[in-house]
Amino acid sequence: MKNELQVLYETLLDRKEHAEVGSYTAYLYEKGLEKILKKVGEEATEVIIAAMKNDNKEELVNEISDLIYHLFVLMAEKNITLEDVNHELEKRSHKKGNLKAERKPVDKY
Numbered sequence: 001m002k003n004e005l006q007v008l009y010e011t012l013l014d015r016k017e018h019a020e021v022g023s024y025t026a027y028l029y030e031k032g033l034e035k036i037l038k039k040v041g042e043e044a045t046e047v048i049i050a051a052m053k054n055d056n057k058e059e060l061v062n063e064i065s066d067l068i069y070h071l072f073v074l075m076a077e078k079n080i081t082l083e084d085v086n087h088e089l090e091k092r093s094h095k096k097g098n099l100k101a102e103r104k105p106v107d108k109y
């Protein structure tokens with residue numbers, strides 16, 4: 001079963017091919033890369049502000065979701081797939097040996 005992140009990414013890719021009326025995503029693609037980057041920057045700042053406020057988990061989850069949405073729009077715009085990111089994370093994980101049993105003392109930061 002697909003998780004919500006996969007469904008969202010596929011929806012955003014679909015919006016690239018079929019620009020629906022009233023779609024905020026289609027509006028971002030139409031505005032172009034500079035607008036998308038501006039939104040990623042704004043949303044990242046909002047995550048930082050929400051995280052510094054400490055105890056409002058709901059607000060922080062909200063802001064993180066906004067940031068993920070805008071990052072995914074950027075990925076779709078740049079033809080970067082979830083598989084690309086997954087593959088990169090997998091490579092890092094194998095290199096580092098995330099399981100405690102595999103980890104050597106030198107692997108520590």
Ligand SMILES: N=c1c2ncn([C@@H]3O[C@H](COP(=O)(O)OP(=O)(O)OP(=O)(O)O)[C@@H](O)[C@H]3O)c2ncn1[C@@H]1O[C@H](COP(=O)(O)O)[C@@H](O)[C@H]1O
Binds near residue numbers: 066
């Ligand atoms: N997950 C999201 C999502 N998160 C945030 N946003 C939009 O991002 C915008 C960010 O809000 P801001 O106040 O920062 O920006 P704004 O003032 O509305 O817009 P700007 O003038 O700054 O561009 C809001 O309009 C939100 O609706 C999203 N818009 C769409 N989605 C999902 O994307 C998919 C496709 O949606 P549409 O493209 O709208 O069909 C659907 O699954 C939606 O649920």
